[in-house]
Amino acid sequence: MGVIRMKKVLINFAHPAKSRSNINRALRDKTEDLEHVTVNDLYARYPDFLIDVAHEHALCESHDIIIFQHPFYWYSSPAIVKEWFDLVLEHGWAYGSQGRALMGKYFMQAISAGGDAITYQKEGYNEYTVSELLSPFRATSKLCNLIWLPPFMVFGAHRGMGDEQVDAYAEDYRNILIALGNETLDIDTVARQEFMNTRLINEGA
Ligand SMILES: Cc1cc2nc3c(=O)[nH]c(=O)nc-3n(C[C@H](O)[C@H](O)[C@H](O)COP(=O)(O)O)c2cc1C
Incomplete structure (x- = not known):
């Protein structure tokens, strides 16, 4: 009987005022x-912004799916x-002819926005659509073979x-993280959607 190895999910969590967070805290608590999920709280770990690049490289290398979870700030x-991004995504590690560390891993953002859909x-x-606004992230992930x-x-x-609404989102987030982990999500279908959780957004949750 084989043991199913869950894909490992890294959540790089970035909220500068966690004590005042409603949405991101709820999402985080639920996961x-x-x-199979590691939460890497960037503001807690690096209050002075001195990012430990070697540590971040090791974290990325030991996970299959890299998520940035954060509120939308200035689009x-x-x-x-x-x-x-500026420090960790080094030439020769993330990109360039020798930069293969992230190849084949998945990149996703989990974002809370003040504005309605x-x-x-x-x-x-x-x-502007969210897809348009996120194009620098998408272009970066492409350059880094993600x-x-x-x-x-x-x-x-x-x-x-x-x-109740916050809880519905948190539940959906949890389910998506589980489905990414046990590979029960149809990636091809999901990749064609505007959002990972398009269904819930359309239901007006
Ligand atoms: C500095 C700042 C910039 C913001 N910029 C945006 C924005 O560009 N678009 C938007 O929809 N909401 C914006 N917001 C609202 C936040 O996205 C919203 O408060 C947050 O997602 C709520 O999540 P939380 O409960 O985890 O804090 C901004 C809030 C702050 C404090």
Whole structure:
């Protein structure tokens, strides 16, 4: 009888004010007991932004799926994610002719946004789609030989989301992490979706 090896998921968690977080904290709490998931809290580990590159390389190398979980800040991520990219994604490690460390691993973002989904359309209040706004992340993941997955999105955080809705998102997040781990997710289908959790967003959760 073979033991199923779960794919290992690394969550690079980036929230600068965790004590005031509602959404990201709920998502995180729902996943902490999953054995195949490692949560790497970037602001807690590097309050002075002095990122330990060797440590981050080792973490990436020992995981199959790399997730950046963060609130949407100025249509992008909190600053430490950019610092992480600038320092950790070294030539000869992540990219370049010898840079093969991330090849074949998956890249995904899990993002909470204050705006509603409807505002992230060409005709909407924010004028750009989330896919358009995330293109630097997608381009980076391509350069680094990562397989890009659509983001897991929580919209409408400004509305003061009720506990039930937050819980539905957290449950969906947990289920996606499990499905990524035991490879029960149809990656080809998911890759064609706008979001990992398109179904829940359409249901207006
Ligand atoms: C500095 C800053 C920038 C923000 N920029 C955006 C933004 O560009 N788009 C958006 O939809 N929400 C934006 N927000 C709202 C946050 O995304 C929202 O408060 C957060 O996702 C809620 O998650 P939390 O409960 O885990 O803090 C911003 C908030 C802050 C503090």
